[in-house]
Amino acid sequence: MKKEVLKTLVFDLDGTLYQNLEFHRPYMRMLLEGSHYEKMDAEIIGLVDEILNGSFLRMNLFYDLRGLPMVSTMDQLREVLFDAIRPDLELERIYEQGSSVYLNAGDAYSVVRMVATGLHIPKRKQNECYFRIRKVVEEAMSPDPELAQILSLLRMKYQVILATNSPKETSDQVLSTLGMLDSFDAVLYNADKPFGLKMHLNESFAGILKNPESVLSIGDYRFNEIDNFELWGTQTMWVCPYKYATKEVYDPYLKDMEDVKDFLRRLG
Numbered sequence: 001m002k003k004e005v006l007k008t009l010v011f012d013l014d015g016t017l018y019q020n021l022e023f024h025r026p027y028m029r030m031l032l033e034g035s036h037y038e039k040m041d042a043e044i045i046g047l048v049d050e051i052l053n054g055s056f057l058r059m060n061l062f063y064d065l066r067g068l069p070m071v072s073t074m075d076q077l078r079e080v081l082f083d084a085i086r087p088d089l090e091l092e093r094i095y096e097q098g099s100s101v102y103l104n105a106g107d108a109y110s111v112v113r114m115v116a117t118g119l120h121i122p123k124r125k126q127n128e129c130y131f132r133i134r135k136v137v138e139e140a141m142s143p144d145p146e147l148a149q150i151l152s153l154l155r156m157k158y159q160v161i162l163a164t165n166s167p168k169e170t171s172d173q174v175l176s177t178l179g180m181l182d183s184f185d186a187v188l189y190n191a192d193k194p195f196g197l198k199m200h201l202n203e204s205f206a207g208i209l210k211n212p213e214s215v216l217s218i219g220d221y222r223f224n225e226i227d228n229f230e231l232w233g234t235q236t237m238w239v240c241p242y243k244y245a246t247k248e249v250y251d252p253y254l255k256d257m258e259d260v261k262d263f264l265r266r267l268g
Helices: 024-032 040-052 074-083 091-097 109-118 122-139 145-154 168-178 197-204 221-231 242-248 257-267
Strands: 008-011 161-165 186-188 215-219 237-239
Touching: 008 109, 024 040, 024 109, 024 122, 024 215, 040 074, 040 109, 040 242, 074 109, 074 186, 091 221, 122 168, 145 257, 161 197, 168 186, 186 197, 197 221, 197 237
Parallel strands: 008 161, 008 215, 161 186, 215 237
Antiparallel strands: none
């Protein structure tokens, strides 16, 4: 970490400034409601846990979920998902082409979507359940005055930016609940991560990437907030609370909110 050249911090919101490590279970149950897979919910949720723990498949890879065969057993589901891995895809080319054909399994939301797609849960229901679980997650949030104070102190030394794919109304509600509505110099809403992010950053903050080492991106979804910034030459810090991270070869990362706070204090 080249702290002496840092001028700008770019934060993600979900999974970075707050964490919920249990939501994937009720999320998966919502998706299975009314389907013939509902009776297998414990096994399917267990499969999601295995992926997040690094016991099955690999996170942060691309998966081609087009035209998957129907499954009726857990063994068939495992086989279908394993066969969907596309380890040969190059990150840089994906960013350049802006392809949305492949799913990048980079966080718990994407893992649940991947498993739901493997079970042929309709996209409409997937979208409905996503908004339902978002409400559940938001209702479970509580203020974090300690982190809010740390962010305020960082603003005395750096430009502190929040970049989120959520719209203003949704993001501001989350920030208000967390007590962080006034914790940033600027908020980039509808950031269109990852494919449109660079354009939006350059439009909103002229010259921000001209000296890339002066920028530090802090986020939990590597495809959206880490790998792309590294390709641009910036500094990064990954946040990952799941056990699979211990089985991958990555730079040092932050595993929980206490790690995040300690790291930010050292930046101040």
